[in-house]
Amino acid sequence: METARFRLRKKAAYALPDICCVCGSPAGRGQIKVYGSSWLSPRLVTLLFPLCEACEAAFNRVSQRRRAGCGYGTVAVALLLVGWVVTFFLGKGEPGHPATGVGMWLLVAAGAVIVAGLLYAAVFPLFISRQELEAYRRVVRAVRIESCNPPGLFGDGDVVIRFAYEPFAALFRKQNERDLLEIRKAR
Numbered sequence: 001m002e003t004a005r006f007r008l009r010k011k012a013a014y015a016l017p018d019i020c021c022v023c024g025s026p027a028g029r030g031q032i033k034v035y036g037s038s039w040l041s042p043r044l045v046t047l048l049f050p051l052c053e054a055c056e057a058a059f060n061r062v063s064q065r066r067r068a069g070c071g072y073g074t075v076a077v078a079l080l081l082v083g084w085v086v087t088f089f090l091g092k093g094e095p096g097h098p099a100t101g102v103g104m105w106l107l108v109a110a111g112a113v114i115v116a117g118l119l120y121a122a123v124f125p126l127f128i129s130r131q132e133l134e135a136y137r138r139v140v141r142a143v144r145i146e147s148c149n150p151p152g153l154f155g156d157g158d159v160v161i162r163f164a165y166e167p168f169a170a171l172f173r174k175q176n177e178r179d180l181l182e183i184r185k186a187r
Contacts, residue, residue, distance in 0.1 A: 014175075014176050014179065015172075015175035015176055016049065016050055016172070016175070017050070017168055017171035017175065019050070019052075019167070019168060020050060020052035020055050021049040021051065021142045021143050021165060022051065022052070022055045022138055022139050023052060023054070023055060023138075023165065024165060024168065025052035025054065026052060027050035027051065027052060028050075028052050028053040030050070030051040030052070030053065030055070030056030030059075031049060031050055031051060032048070032049050032059065032140075032142065032143065033046055034046070034047045034048075034049060034143045034145050034161075035145065036145030036147070036159060037148065038148050038149055045148045045159060047143075047145065049142070049143050051139065055135070055139050058132065058135035058136055058138075058139060059135075059136055059139040061132060062128060062133065062136040063136070065124075066124060069117070069120050070117070073113055073114075073116070073117035073120070076110075076113045077110050077114060077117075080106050080107075080109050081106075081110055083103070083106045084103045084106040084107045086103075087099040087100065087102045087103030087106060088100065088103050091103060138164075141164050142163070142165060142168075143161060143162070143164070144161070145160070145161055145162075146160040146161070147159070147160045
């Protein structure tokens with residue numbers, strides 16, 4: 001893995017190689033978003049890197065299933081909690097009121113959905129083939145923002161990016177030499 005450190009200017013554009021950051025195939029229209037933040041600033045740094053069609057498909061297959069599970073669970077919990085609040089006000093918080101009993105069942109159901117969601121997250125990798133999971137992990141681990149310092153009063157700021165695919169890192173370095181502060185090989 002190679003780490004490239006480059007200056008990050010406000011609205012700065014950086015050149016990207018026309019190859020996939022994961023495998024080196026010709027880049028398609030797909031991109032992977034890589035996020036970084038700093039405790040010095042509440043702003044989130046988002047960088048986009050190119051993916052080929054195969055790597056994009058591998059990433060999307062797993063991430064869409066994961067997002068769907070999280071999305072359905074979140075909507076179910078939100079609806080159950082809204083129902084609980086409504087029944088609480090209908091029952092005026094009185095323990096003997098039928099609406100309060102229904103509200104308690106809704107609260108228990110919301111807790112059950114949360115537990116089911118946690119179990120889904122733990123068991124999710126078991127429902128994916130080993131090849132799909134490895135392809136997904138290669139994409140996720142291809143580029144990582146290790147640290148970033150936002151632009152401030154005394155400097156332009158910088159970001160440290162780690163690339164798993166060395167040919168992409170070498171091309172990235174060559175195309176962005178003006179902005180590089182430091183280059184080092186990772187251990």
